Each structure stands twice: as structure tokens, then as C-alpha cells.
Amino acid sequence: MSSKPARPKPGAQAKGCLREWRKYSISAGFVLLWLIGLLVIYRDAEQMAANTETKIRKEMGIETRAMAAKLAGMLERTYLTVKTISLLPAVRAAASRNRGDAAEDVVDEGHFSGDDATIIQQLYNHIAADVEVSEIYLVYDGFAPEQGQVPFLMFDEVLLERISTAHTHAPTHDADVPEEYEAAEYAEYVRQLDHLRRHAPRLPDEAPQGIAAVTSALLRTCDNSQYTSLANGDQRDSHGLLLSVPIYDLSSKAFKGLVTAVLRANVLEAALLGWPRLPVTELDRAMLAQQRIDLQSPPAEYVLENRGTGDRIMDRRSTSLPRVLAEQERAAIHLAQDVRLPYSSAWRLHRYKSAADLDRAIAPIRREMWQRLGLLSMLLAALGLAVERVFAVQRRSTRTLTLMANYDALTGLPNRRLVAEHLANALSRAPTASSQYAVLMIDLDDFKEVNDSLGHQVGDRLLVEVAQRFVDSLRASDQLLQLHCEAEPLDVNSSMVGRLGGDEFLVLLPEQSGLAQVVGIAERLQASLREPIALDREQIYVHASIGIAVYPEHGSDGPLLLRSADAAMYLAKRQGRGQTVVFQQDLDEQSRQRLHLLTDLHSALALNQFTLHYQPELNLASGQIDCVEALIRWQHPTLGLIYPAHFIALLEQSGLVLEVGQWALESACRQLKSWQDNHSPIKHLCVNVSVKQLAQPGFAESLQDTIRNVGIAPEALTLELTESMLMQHPEANIHLLQSLRKTGVKVALDDFGTGYSSFSYLRQLPLDVLKIDRSFVIDTGTPQGLAICHTITALAQRLGLKVIAEGIESAEQFCNMHATGSDWMQGYLIARPLPAEQIDPFARGFDWHAFRVDNDLLEHSPEWLPWPHRAPSPS
Structure with a gap:
């Protein structure tokens, strides 16, 4: 008899299923906790990756704007230099003809004077040292290279010496023939002349602003200063840009030619890398190695684009940028920044970050995510401690980034x-x-x-x-x-x-x-x-x-x-x-006015807006006006006559004080020569000079040339330097004054008493004249102030110095300073500063007796006579 297996009871089946599930409860809990931990870690990593990308994008934006400003500065300074050359009177007034051949010398042929050529040379030297401009050319309208004409070339001995040194390290080859590129370069000059003739035919009314500029496409130039041989060099190093501005005739203001600067593409490429130059020659590599430039640094991510010509300049070492530009590869980040220039809006700077580079930047975060997940899996029994550790790392990273950013x-x-x-x-x-x-x-x-x-x-x-x-x-x-x-x-x-x-x-x-x-x-x-x-x-x-x-x-x-x-x-x-x-509130207006004056100063000398006034100095030994002090004035076209207190500091700041100071010195010497030729009583002249002029190499030789060319005696000229300027670097200035004294001119210490010079320095300074400052003259109304002036005068006399009292404005001050033993008097009581044409009649007509009567000086001393006629005081 067969039997069937017994069917389990429903209650027992349910309990069995429950026991079966219990076996997996810990595993399920482990998996659940692992999944929760995975989600937390993954979201944290994604957030950090997003923050990192945002930070990278922001930093790239800052760096890109800075690089665009740097490039704009290079191009704008080049533009301003060639524009300045184009506005020089010598360039504008020169005959509109080009050099017949390279052997023609512009100075020997009389096209420019030596001084004019030197000015242009100095402007070139300045910009070449700053931006590494290769050459600057002057090309006048009608340029015909097919007839053998060549531009006027400006170069300096430093450049020639550099080429010679480079050739010494790596001798040239037969392939090194830069002249073969002249055709393309000269054709570009013809094109630019035609363009400027049609689009900028006359000097704009708002000049020097608004002067046009034209930039060529990249072309091979005949410059050979950056490589010794095309056989050993890179063909790209011969490419460059021609930046040109028009020359306008000085009288008719019509277009007559152009000034152009040759700017090599590798100079801009080096700027994109942040290097002083590209390592073209072995000499360049040695110099960069000495400056500890890492030539193995990653390629730059910048592309400089000229939207007008389609030219692009980038780091030649980069393999990814050409693929990105050819749309064969997609950039993870692309930033674009206009290079703002006063003459062009064609330049734009691009910054690319490839997906691979961005992944490398985020890779540490990814690795950290997997490490934290692995750690979580291994130490799940200590889950709480592990999670706390993860968040602690995150908080520390956040705090570190916050400190770095803030x-x-x-x-x-x-x-x-x-x-x-x-x-x-x-x-x-x-x-x-x-x-x-x-x-x-x-x-x-x-x-x-x-x-x-x-x-x-x-x-x-x-x-x-x-x-x-x-x-x-x-x-x-x-x-x-x-x-x-x-x-x-x-x-x-x-x-x-x-x-x-x-x-x-x-x-x-x-x-x-x-x-x-x-x-x-x-x-x-x-x-x-x-x-x-x-x-x-x-x-x-x-x-x-x-x-x-x-x-x-x-x-x-x-x-x-x-x-x-x-x-x-x-x-x-x-x-x-x-x-x-x-x-x-008026500081903003003052700042704007100061900027306006600083702008106008750059053209004031060229426009003949400076003039000299002369203040008489009364010689107490003769009772005559035999000396004057030259004082500069600025005849502004809209603001009228401006006194030195309002623009001398601007001259110092802008660096124009050297040029304007030389003009004032030469103009004053020529005026003194004119007075002497007309037998004027004025025999001596005082001129203020800046310590910056004095510190210029060759100033003493230049001064001797000026005196010799004008035809005056050196001892008739006195150079005045303020005490505060001399006391900035007293030891160095003592040596400068000693070399200056060898020329025969006299040296005066102006504004004595305001610069806090010690008596030891006063004893060492090679001086001839001491000018007592007006502030001490004013104080002579008090016993203490008068005693100080007596002391200063006695000290000067013991040192063998003549004394001039400045700022004499009243009879009392005149008498007090006369009593101290001053040799000359200067101030409004005698005369205000006058134009040159009024000084000679004033000096000739000056009457010592009438002066004393008109100013009630006889009441103070009826027997008052000039020093030679005074009776000796009783002993």
C-alpha cells in the first residue's frame, strides 16, 4: 500500500521562509549600508569635481583677462611708439622720398639731422627693450621697391651685437639669406601705403588720438636677429606682423607715408608662454636656463587670433590645439577675451582646456572616491568612524581651499x-x-x-x-x-x-x-x-x-x-x-585735471607751449641787476599760463623732465648770449636743474657742448639744485656735483633749510652759492628768525659761498637780510619774474637810489650804499 509524503503546514512554511531570509539579513544590511555609503561618496566626489571645474574655469578667466591685458599692452605700446615717431616734427617735415638703396645714410644725405635720428633711435631702443620689436621702418608715399628703393631702417648697436654674438656661437650658413623675403615685406608696405592713403588721408582733428593703424597678416620678414641659420632654425621664427601708422605732412597735414614696426610672431608666442623669449638659438637656451625658465613646462593653452586676417599664434609645442582648431577634438573649456586696443578690435585671445587635461585635474578626486569606497567596504564594521573620517577630510579640504581663496x-x-x-x-x-x-x-x-x-x-x-x-x-x-x-x-x-x-x-x-x-x-x-x-x-x-x-x-x-x-x-x-x-570731494576733480595735464604735457614741448620768465637778482655789491633766474612757464592753449608748482611733479613722474629740462637749459643760455651781445647789465644766469638730469650719463659733457655751442663763459652759468633733492642720496650726488664743477659752471643750493641737510654734508657739497629759503626770510621779523639767518650767512661765508636771499617782499625783510650780509636779493620787492623782452630794459633802467627812495629804505639807513661804497664800521 503506497503512502504520499506529508504536506508541510502553512505556519511551518512561513517560519522556514523567515529563517531563510534571516540568513541574508546581515548581507542585505551590509549591501544597504554599502549602497548608502556609495551614494554619499559618489555625490560628494561629483560635487568636489564640479567645484574644481568651476574654480579652474574662474582661474582660467582671470588668467585669460590678464594675458589679454598683457598682449594689449605690448601691441598698444608698440602702436604708441610708432605713432610718437610719426608725430615727430622731423619725420613730418622731412622730404617725402625713400632711400634709393641700402647704402644711403639718412643722416649723411641730410634727410634727418643727427639729433632727429637720435630721437627716433631712442624711441626705437625704448620699445625694442620692452617688446623686442625687431625693426622700425619709415616708408614715404610713392615707395617703389621695384626701382631698388628700401625703407629707412632704425636699429641699434645692441641688436647688432646680439646678432654677432649669436653668429659666434653658431656660424651662419648659405641658406641664411634674409634678403630673399624682402619682396613680400616690401609688397606689404605698398599695400599699407595704398590703404592709408585711401582711408586716412589727413591728420585727424583729435590728434594725437584717433590716428589710424593697419596690421598686416603674418608674413616672412627679412629680420634675422632671432636665429643664426634657416638651415638650423624654424621657419616660423621668420614670420612677423607689420604694425603701421600714417605720417602726415607738418604744414598741410596730408598723408605722406607710414611708420611701421616689425613684431615677430615668436615674440607674441613667447608672451603666451610667459617666457622672455623663445629658445631659438643655443644662446637663447643658455640665457633661459640662466633665468631658470622651465623649457619642459606644459604647452600654453592660449591662441591669439586676428579676426581680420585669420592669423593664429599659439604654442608650437602643443599637439592638441591644432586638433581643437580643426574641430577634430572638442575642448572641455573654451574662453574668449577681446584684446582691447585703441586702434583695432580684430584681436581676440582664446583659452582652451582639453577634456584630457580637465580629467587629469579631477582624477585625484576620482581616485579619492574609489579609495574611500574601498575603505568603506573593508571597514564596514566601523562604519560610523569611517564616514566621520570621510567628512573630516572633506571639511579640511574645504577649509584649505577657503583659506587659499580668501x-x-x-x-x-x-x-x-x-x-x-x-x-x-x-x-x-x-x-x-x-x-x-x-x-x-x-x-x-x-x-x-x-x-x-x-x-x-x-x-x-x-x-x-x-x-x-x-x-x-x-x-x-x-x-x-x-x-x-x-x-x-x-x-x-x-x-x-x-x-x-x-x-x-x-x-x-x-x-x-x-x-x-x-x-x-x-x-x-x-x-x-x-x-x-x-x-x-x-x-x-x-x-x-x-x-x-x-x-x-x-x-x-x-x-x-x-x-x-x-x-x-x-x-x-x-x-x-x-x-x-x-x-x-574735489579730489576726484583734481585727479581728472591732473590726468588731463599729464596727457597734454606729452605734446607741450613739441607744440612750443613752454616759455621762460626771468626774475632779477639785485647785486648788493654794485647796486645793479646783473643776474637773473630762469623760471619755466607752461602757456596752455585753454588753461592759460600754468606755473611750475602745477606741472613739475608731472614732468618728473612722466620722465619728460629730462627733455624739458634740456630745452630750458639751452634756451636760457641762448638768451644770456643775446643779452651779452647787446651789452646788457645782465652777466650771469641761474637755471634750475633736476637731480634726474644731473644723474644722466654724460650730462657734464652735454652741458659743455651746450655752453660751447652757445658761446658763453661757463662761469656765467649757475645751476640750482634744491636741497631736498640732493639730500635723497647725498653721497652719490656729491660725486655728481664734483664732476659738474669740472666744467667751470657754478652750483647753487636752492631752498636751503628745507631739506634738513646736516652741516657735515653741507661742508662736503661742492657749492658756490647758497640760497636762503623764503620761509627763513619771512621769520626775520622775529629775533629768533633773524638770528638763524645771521648764522646761515656766517656759515656760508666761512665756507666761501655767496648768499642769495629769496622771497624778499618788504622793506623790512630787505633791510634784515642786508644786515645779515647777503650778497644778492631776489623777490617781489625788486621785481616779479618777467618775460625775456622786459628783463633787459628793467636791468638797464634800474636806479639804486630811486629804489631805496621808493621803498623807504633811506629811513632805515640814510647812509646806505652798496657794499664797495660803505664806510668801514668803527672798530
Whole structure:
């Protein structure tokens, strides 16, 4: 009899299934926790990758804008140089003819004078040293290369010496014949002449602004200064751009030719790499190695494009950029930035980041993700500890990136970005009516001299010490934002000291009761610098210029407030070391006027806007006007007559003081010669010179040439230098004055008493004349002031110096300075500065007796006579 197996009961079946599932519960929990951990880690990695890509894109944008500005500066400076050459009177007035052949010398043939050629040469030397322009050519309309004509070539001995040195290291070959490229280059000159003749036929009314420019496509030039042989070099090194501006006739202002600069493509390519030049020759490689340039660095990601010609310049080492440009490969990031130029909008800078490069940048994050996942899988039993560790790593990375983005690596202070953010947040809360929000812009005075003389490492240590002193000074009584705070957010009610870069600092001061409190804090910051800073064996005294601006009086938002503080700071620097200035509303207008004057100064000399006035000096030994001081004036076409106090500092800043000073010296000497030829009483002349002129190599020889060419005696000329200028570098200036004295001219120390020169330096200075400053003359109305003038005069006489009293404006001052024993008097009491045509009649008609009567001088001393006629005083 058969039997069937018994069927399990439903309850027992359910329990069995439950037991079966229990076996997998731990595994299921493990898988579930692993999946949760995987999701967390993956999302974290993706977020970090996204943040990294955003940061890379932002940094690329900043770098691209900086590179575009750098390239724009190179092209614009080249344009400004050739434009300046095109506006030179000699270039505009020269005959519109070209060189018949390369052997024709422009100076010997009389096309340009030696001085004019030297000016053009100096302009070329300046831009060639800055941008490495190969050559500068002058091509006049009607250029006919087929007739053998060649352009006027400007080159310097430095370039020739460099070519010779390169040839010495690598001798030339038969293939090295740059002349074979002249046809293409000369054809481009003909094309550009035709283009400018049609599109820029006359000098624009707004000149020197608005002058046109034309840029060629890349072509092979005949320049051979960067490689020794085409056989050994790269053909691309012979390609270049021709940047040209028109020349307009001086009288008719009609187009007559062009000035062109040859800019090699490899110079722009080197700029894209951040190198001083490309390693074309072995000599170049040795120089770059000496400068520790890494020639194995990754290829640059930039492409410079001329949209007008279609030319592109890029790092020739790159293999990915040609594929990207040919659309054979897709770039992960592409940025484009216009290169802004005053004469062209065709240039654009592109920046590419390939997908492979971006993946390499994100690869560490990917690797970290798999490592964390593996660690999670291996240590799942300690899941809590592992997860905490993962997030701790993330937090540390975030804090590190935050510190790098927001704080200065050298001083630890908030950087420009964090300061601007903190200021914007604070101003958005609108400070209360009972308090003010102040901004202090600080710039260290003469910090560049520390770097130049002691090195950048000492300069960095100095900045760290200054930053610490500022922080300690504020921390003493102000609520100072804690630096590198990792837990608390920025408190907008806290003060902040930040470093903007270089030697510039910014202090934010919220909730100030009034301007007096802000000024007091500024004085406390100044006081923190009074003690010298000891660095190794050096004791360095630091001074700072501080500009103060207050919200909302001086600015309704952060940028305006910072600009106002910056304007006040620059005014403080112009007032001298260690000054504090509060912004005033007229500072913006002053800044605009100053910029306008600085622009007009560049053409003032060429337009003959400078003139000389002469102030008489009364010789007390003869009672005659036998000497005058030449004083420069600027006859501005719209502002009228401008006095030196308003533009001499601008001349110093712009570097024009050398050219204008030489003009003033030559003009004054010629005027003295004219007076002497007409038997004028005026026998001597005083001319102010700058220490920058004095420090120029060959100044003494140039002065001798000027005196010899004009035909005056050297002893008839006195050069005046201010005491404050001489005391900046007294030892060096003593040597300069000694070489100057050998020419036979006399040297006067002007404004004596204002430059704090020590008597030891006064004894060593090779001087002939001492001019007592007007401030001391004014004080002669007091016994103490008169005693000081007596002392100065006695000291000068013991040193064998003549004494001139400046600023005599009253009879009392005249008598007081006469009593001290001054040799000459100068001031408004005698005469104001006069034009040259009025000085000689004034000197001839000057009557000593009438002068004393008119100014009531006889009442002071009825027996007063010039020094030779005075009776000896009783013993």
C-alpha cells in the first residue's frame, strides 16, 4: 500500500521562509549600508569635481583677462611708439622720398639731422627693450621697391651685437639669406601705403588720438636677429606682423607715408608662454636656463587670433590645439577675451582646456572616491568612524581651499576678494545714523627701495612685520576680526585689516562715532611704524601714506568708497612721507585735471607751449641787476599760463623732465648770449636743474657742448639744485656735483633749510652759492628768525659761498637780510619774474637810489650804499 509524503503546514512554511531570509539579513544590511555609503561618496566626489571645474574655469578667466591685458599692452605700446615717431616734427617735415638703396645714410644725405635720428633711435631702443620689436621702418608715399628703393631702417648697436654674438656661437650658413623675403615685406608696405592713403588721408582733428593703424597678416620678414641659420632654425621664427601708422605732412597735414614696426610672431608666442623669449638659438637656451625658465613646462593653452586676417599664434609645442582648431577634438573649456586696443578690435585671445587635461585635474578626486569606497567596504564594521573620517577630510579640504581663496599667503591677512566681500556685506546693512563706516587705504612709502637694495625676501619679512603691527594696533582697543577663523562666519561689525597686494593694505572700521575717532585710529597705525623694524643686521624705518574715506559721505557703495580712499592715499603720498589725508570731494576733480595735464604735457614741448620768465637778482655789491633766474612757464592753449608748482611733479613722474629740462637749459643760455651781445647789465644766469638730469650719463659733457655751442663763459652759468633733492642720496650726488664743477659752471643750493641737510654734508657739497629759503626770510621779523639767518650767512661765508636771499617782499625783510650780509636779493620787492623782452630794459633802467627812495629804505639807513661804497664800521 503506497503512502504520499506529508504536506508541510502553512505556519511551518512561513517560519522556514523567515529563517531563510534571516540568513541574508546581515548581507542585505551590509549591501544597504554599502549602497548608502556609495551614494554619499559618489555625490560628494561629483560635487568636489564640479567645484574644481568651476574654480579652474574662474582661474582660467582671470588668467585669460590678464594675458589679454598683457598682449594689449605690448601691441598698444608698440602702436604708441610708432605713432610718437610719426608725430615727430622731423619725420613730418622731412622730404617725402625713400632711400634709393641700402647704402644711403639718412643722416649723411641730410634727410634727418643727427639729433632727429637720435630721437627716433631712442624711441626705437625704448620699445625694442620692452617688446623686442625687431625693426622700425619709415616708408614715404610713392615707395617703389621695384626701382631698388628700401625703407629707412632704425636699429641699434645692441641688436647688432646680439646678432654677432649669436653668429659666434653658431656660424651662419648659405641658406641664411634674409634678403630673399624682402619682396613680400616690401609688397606689404605698398599695400599699407595704398590703404592709408585711401582711408586716412589727413591728420585727424583729435590728434594725437584717433590716428589710424593697419596690421598686416603674418608674413616672412627679412629680420634675422632671432636665429643664426634657416638651415638650423624654424621657419616660423621668420614670420612677423607689420604694425603701421600714417605720417602726415607738418604744414598741410596730408598723408605722406607710414611708420611701421616689425613684431615677430615668436615674440607674441613667447608672451603666451610667459617666457622672455623663445629658445631659438643655443644662446637663447643658455640665457633661459640662466633665468631658470622651465623649457619642459606644459604647452600654453592660449591662441591669439586676428579676426581680420585669420592669423593664429599659439604654442608650437602643443599637439592638441591644432586638433581643437580643426574641430577634430572638442575642448572641455573654451574662453574668449577681446584684446582691447585703441586702434583695432580684430584681436581676440582664446583659452582652451582639453577634456584630457580637465580629467587629469579631477582624477585625484576620482581616485579619492574609489579609495574611500574601498575603505568603506573593508571597514564596514566601523562604519560610523569611517564616514566621520570621510567628512573630516572633506571639511579640511574645504577649509584649505577657503583659506587659499580668501587669505593672503604671506601675511595671513584677508586678501582683496575677502575684503571686498566683507565691505559689501557691511554696507548692505546700512550703518546707523549714529555711527560711520570708514575705510583706510594704506601704502608703504619707498617700499620698492627695500626690495631693490635688500632683496625680496627681506621685503616679504618686512611686510609680515608691518601687517602684525597693524593687527596689534587695532586689536589693542578695536573689535578686530579674527584671522583664519574656521568656525564663525564673518562679522560685519568687526574691524578688518587686509592686504590688497604688494605694499598696499586696507583697514575697514565699522561703527565709528565720528571722523575724529577714525583719524585717531589712523594716527595709531602711523605710531605703530615709528619704531624701526630689525631684520637681520638692518634697522629699517617704515613710513606709510594713509587715505581715509567715510560712508556714505565719500562713496555710496564699496567700489566708490575704495576709489575715494585710494585718491586720498595718493594725495598723501604727494605730500611726503608718513602723511594721512581725509578724502575731499574735489579730489576726484583734481585727479581728472591732473590726468588731463599729464596727457597734454606729452605734446607741450613739441607744440612750443613752454616759455621762460626771468626774475632779477639785485647785486648788493654794485647796486645793479646783473643776474637773473630762469623760471619755466607752461602757456596752455585753454588753461592759460600754468606755473611750475602745477606741472613739475608731472614732468618728473612722466620722465619728460629730462627733455624739458634740456630745452630750458639751452634756451636760457641762448638768451644770456643775446643779452651779452647787446651789452646788457645782465652777466650771469641761474637755471634750475633736476637731480634726474644731473644723474644722466654724460650730462657734464652735454652741458659743455651746450655752453660751447652757445658761446658763453661757463662761469656765467649757475645751476640750482634744491636741497631736498640732493639730500635723497647725498653721497652719490656729491660725486655728481664734483664732476659738474669740472666744467667751470657754478652750483647753487636752492631752498636751503628745507631739506634738513646736516652741516657735515653741507661742508662736503661742492657749492658756490647758497640760497636762503623764503620761509627763513619771512621769520626775520622775529629775533629768533633773524638770528638763524645771521648764522646761515656766517656759515656760508666761512665756507666761501655767496648768499642769495629769496622771497624778499618788504622793506623790512630787505633791510634784515642786508644786515645779515647777503650778497644778492631776489623777490617781489625788486621785481616779479618777467618775460625775456622786459628783463633787459628793467636791468638797464634800474636806479639804486630811486629804489631805496621808493621803498623807504633811506629811513632805515640814510647812509646806505652798496657794499664797495660803505664806510668801514668803527672798530
